[in-house]
Amino acid sequence: MKVIRTQVGILGAGPAGLLLGQLLHRQGIDTVVVERQSRQHVETRIRAGVLEQGTADLLQRVGAGDRMLREGLRHHGIELRFLGQGHRIDFQELAGRAVTVYAQHEVIRDLIAARAAAGAPLFFDAGNTRITGLEDEPRIHFTNAGAPCEIACDYIAGCDGFHGISRTSIPPDALTIHEKVYPFGWLGILANARPASHELIYTHHKRGFALLSMRSPVVSRLYLQCAPDEDLEQWPDARIWEELQARFATRDGFRLEEGSITQKGVTAMRSFVAEPMRYHRLFLAGDAAHIVPPTGAKGLNLAAADVWLLSQAFADAYRTGGQDQLDRYSARALRRVWRVQQFSWWMTSLLHQGGGDAFDGRRQLAELDQVVNSRAAATLLAQNYTGLPFDEF
Numbered sequence: 001m002k003v004i005r006t007q008v009g010i011l012g013a014g015p016a017g018l019l020l021g022q023l024l025h026r027q028g029i030d031t032v033v034v035e036r037q038s039r040q041h042v043e044t045r046i047r048a049g050v051l052e053q054g055t056a057d058l059l060q061r062v063g064a065g066d067r068m069l070r071e072g073l074r075h076h077g078i079e080l081r082f083l084g085q086g087h088r089i090d091f092q093e094l095a096g097r098a099v100t101v102y103a104q105h106e107v108i109r110d111l112i113a114a115r116a117a118a119g120a121p122l123f124f125d126a127g128n129t130r131i132t133g134l135e136d137e138p139r140i141h142f143t144n145a146g147a148p149c150e151i152a153c154d155y156i157a158g159c160d161g162f163h164g165i166s167r168t169s170i171p172p173d174a175l176t177i178h179e180k181v182y183p184f185g186w187l188g189i190l191a192n193a194r195p196a197s198h199e200l201i202y203t204h205h206k207r208g209f210a211l212l213s214m215r216s217p218v219v220s221r222l223y224l225q226c227a228p229d230e231d232l233e234q235w236p237d238a239r240i241w242e243e244l245q246a247r248f249a250t251r252d253g254f255r256l257e258e259g260s261i262t263q264k265g266v267t268a269m270r271s272f273v274a275e276p277m278r279y280h281r282l283f284l285a286g287d288a289a290h291i292v293p294p295t296g297a298k299g300l301n302l303a304a305a306d307v308w309l310l311s312q313a314f315a316d317a318y319r320t321g322g323q324d325q326l327d328r329y330s331a332r333a334l335r336r337v338w339r340v341q342q343f344s345w346w347m348t349s350l351l352h353q354g355g356g357d358a359f360d361g362r363r364q365l366a367e368l369d370q371v372v373n374s375r376a377a378a379t380l381l382a383q384n385y386t387g388l389p390f391d392e393f
Contacts, residue, residue, distance in 0.1 A: 001147075001148045001149065001150055002144075002147065002148070002149045002150070003149075003150045003151075003152060004032055004121070004149065004150070004151045004152070005151075005152050005153075006030045006031060006032045006121075006151060006152075006153050007024075007029050007030045007031065007153060007154050007155070007314075007318070008020075008024055008029060008030070008031045008153055008154065008155050008156070008157055008314060009031070009032055009034070009138065009140045009151045009153035009155070009156045009157070010031050010032065010033045010034070010156075010157045010159055011034055011129070011131070011140065011156065011157065011158050011159060011160040011164060011165065011166050012033075012034075012035060012158070012159035012160030012161060012164060012166075012286075012288070013033050013034075013035035013037075013042050013108070013112070013122060013124065014042065014108065014159060014160075014161060014286065014287075014303075015104060015107055015108060015111065015286070015300050015303055015304065016159035016285045016286030016287070016288075016303035016304070016306060016307050017033055017035075017157065017159035017160070017285075017286075017307075018033065018108060018111035018112060018115060019058070019059075019062065019064075019111060019303075019304055019307050020157055020159060020285065020307035020310060020311055021033050021111075021115055021120060021122075022062035022063070022064060022111060022114055022115065022118075023058075023062055023307060023308065023311035024311055024314060024315070025062075025115075025118050025120055026061075026062060026063075027311065027314075027315045029314060029315065029318060030120075031120060031121075032120075032121045032122075032123070032140075032151050032153070033115070033120070033121065033122045033123070034123045034126045034129060034140055034142055034151065035122070035123065035124050035125075035126060035160075036125070036126050036127070036129055036142075036160075036164075037124065037125070038124055038125050039112070039124045042105075042108055042112075042124075043105055043108055043109050043112065044105060045104075045105055046103070046105060046190070046263060047103065047104040047105060047300075048103065048104065048188075048213060048221060048294070048297075049101065049102050049103045049104040049106070049107060049300060050075075050099050050100070050101055050200075050213075050297035050301075051068070051072070051099060051100040051101075051102055051107075051300070051301065052097075052099060052301040052304075052386055052387025053097040053098060053099065053386050053387055054301070054304070054305070054387045054389060054390050055300065055301045055304040055387065056068065056072070056099075056100045056102075058304055058308060058390075059107065059110070059111075062111075062114065063114050063117075064107075064110040064111045064113070064114040065110070066110075067106070067110055068100060068102050068106070068107070068110065071102070071106075071216075072100040072101060072102035073100065073101040073102070073214065073216075073217075074098055074099075074100055075091075075098060075099050075100070075101060075198075075199050075200065076090065076091050076092040076098045076199075077089050077090045077091050077092070077199055078091075078199055078200045078201070078202060078385070079197065079199060079200070079201045079202065080202050080204075080368060080371065080372055081201055081202065081203040081204070081248070081250070082203070082204040082205070082365060082368050083365065084249065084250045084251040085250060085251060086201065086250060086254075087372035088199075089371075089372070089378050089381055089382055089385075090382070091382045091385065091386050094375070094378055094379045094382035094383070095379065095382040095383045095386050097382075097386035097387065098386065099297070099385065099386055099387075101200075101213065101214060101215075103215060104300055107300070123142070123144055123149070125144070125145075126142040126143065126144060127142060127143040127144075127146075128141070128142060128143050129141070129142040129165055130142075130165060130169075131156055131165065131166070131169050131282070133281075134156070134169070134279060134280045134281055134282045135280045135281070136280075136281070137152070138152075138153050138154070138155060138156045138281045138282070139151065139152055139153075140153070140156060154281070155281050155282075155283065155314065155326075156281060156282045156283070157283050157285060157307075157310060158282055158283065158284045158285065158288045158289075159285050159286050159288060159303075159307070160288055161286065161287040161288055162272070162287045162288065162291055164288055166282065166284055166288045167274055167284060167288050167289065169279075169282065170279040170282065171279075174279055175274050175275070175276075175279075176274070176275050177272070177273075177274055178271075178272070178273040178274075178275070179270060179271065179272045179273075180270060180271040180272075180345070181228075181268075181269075181270045182228070182268075182269040182270060182271075182293060182348065182352075182354075183228070183354065183355055184208075184209075184225050184226065184227065184228060184269065184352055184353075184354070185225075185226055185227065185228035185229075185230060185266050185267055185268045185269055186211075186223040186224070186225065186226065186266070186267045186269065186294065187223065187224050187225075187226040187230055187232075187235060187240070187264065187265075187266050188221065188222070188223045188263075188264065188265055188266075188267060189221070189222050189223075189240060189261045189263065189264045190215065190219065190220075190221055190261070190262050190263040190264075191219070191220045191221075191222065191258070191259045191260065191261050191262065192218070192219060192259040192260045192262060193218075193219070193220045193256070193257045193258055193259030193260075194217065194218055194220070194257045194259075195212065195213075195214035195217070195219075195220045195257075196212065196220075196248075196254070196255070196256045196257055197212055200212060200213050200214075201248065202295075202347075202351055203247055203248055203351070204350070204351045204352075204364060204365075204368060205246075205247040206353070206361070207243070207246060207247055207353075208224060208225030208226070208247065208352070208353050209223075209224070209225040209247075209295075209351045209352045209353065210222070210223065210224045210225065210244060210247035210248055211223040211224075212248065212256070220256075220257070220259070222244055222256070224240070224243055224244055224247060225352055225353065226266060228266070228268040228269065229266075229268075230266045232264060232265070232266060235264070237260075237261045240261065240264070241256070241258050244256055267294070269293040269294070269348070270291055270293065271291065271292060271293060271341055271344065271345060272290055272291040273289070273290045273334070273337060273338070273341065274288075274289050274290065275289075275330065275334055276330040276331075276334070277289045277306075277329065277330040277333050277334060278326075278329060278330045283310055283326075283329060283330075285303060285306035285307050285310055285333075286302070286303030286306055286307070287299065287303065289306070289333075289337070290302065290337050290341070292340060292341060292344040293344050293345070293347075293348045295344060295347040295348040295351060295352075296340070296343050296344035296346075296347045296348075296384070296385065297385070298340045298343070298344050301340075301387055302336070302337065302340050305333070305336055305390055305393075306333050306337075308390050309329055309332055309333050309390070309393070310329055310333075312325060313325035313326045313328070313329045314326070332393050333393075335393050336388070336392075336393045339384075339388065340384075343384040343385075349364075350364060350367055350368065350371075351364075
């Protein structure tokens with residue numbers, strides 16, 4: 001059996017694991033990343049990506065931001081649309097920050113390239129993965145090309161997502177789980193059509209929420225609220241475009257540009273938090289510890305905030321020999337997690353039809369009216385959407 005010695009073993013080659021690896025490499029800390037999926041899978045799995053200012057800055061800092069700067073779409077605001085009228089929230093004026101639209105799989109590609117350039121170990125297609133010795137001698141066991149391997153390390157970072165082994169390796173009585181499942185989902189499409197706006201449009205409509213996003217200047221990413229178990233067979237392309245046109249319609253005749261749909265899928269929505277985010281020498285980060293509904297565009301960004309905190313804690317432990325920052329990691333991370341959960345829940349409840357009565361519908365419209373007409377309310381949205389500073393927690 002091949003035994004590899006390193007300082008931090010990282011489970012998962014998603015944004016959290018790869019970014020943590022780069023942050024630690026920059027501080028002279030050795031890591032090995034283990035991923036159960038193939039490289040092709042992780043580099044081509046399509047997910048949206050709206051990067052907060054802090055996340056974009058962090059990618060540049062670790063040497064994985066050059067292509068993002070060239071190809072990412074810099075946005076200085078969003079539009080909230082309701083009652084057939086759009087209202088722009090100016091991020092730059094209200095918060096002094098912007099966001100960058102850059103797909104998550106592109107972030108992963110850049111981080112993999114940066115790790116390869118650093119010569120740091122990264123194992124794809126890892127089979128039979130399990131972890132042991134979390135109390136004193138952490139080990140990651142897996143097979144590589146059918147041969148057994150073992151990583152002996154000081155700590156394990158569980159960055160392997162909601163369905164990974166990290167969280168489920170913790171005894172159930174050592175975790176508290178908080179979960180909210182929403183009674184709706186998103187039907188998302190990718191279309192060869194020019195985006196009808198240069199910024200994202202969030203739409204509240206009596207027929208349900210809709211979102212206009214983009215992948216590039218010639219490819220649109222659009223979503224509409226649907227049932228969480230929606231049958232895609234009931235949604236031919238023509239019906240999707242008809243529904244999107246109805247929900248985005250404005251008094252002045254706004255129309256989406258239509259084109260061939262190259263991808264469609266339904267995403268159920270939930271809020272989930274597992275706490276604490278540490279069990280002895282295992283530290284959780286990203287989707288392994290929490291899930292947010294996508295309305296606030298926070299999933300990848302919250303993972304980046306986690307691993308920034310965790311990298312600082314590891315660096316302090318190796319530099320000073322102390323455990324103070326590692327002991328504080330979970331509490332600090334969870335403080336931000338719950339702030340982000342609150343914002344994501346608020347954006348979701350503000351914009352979606354949730355099956356409530358007429359009172360709830362009028363309340364939503366009153367709150368939207370307040371957001372677009374109150375500088376204080378608009379500023380709060382802008383500050384949260386563009387991202388709270390990492391060092392605030």
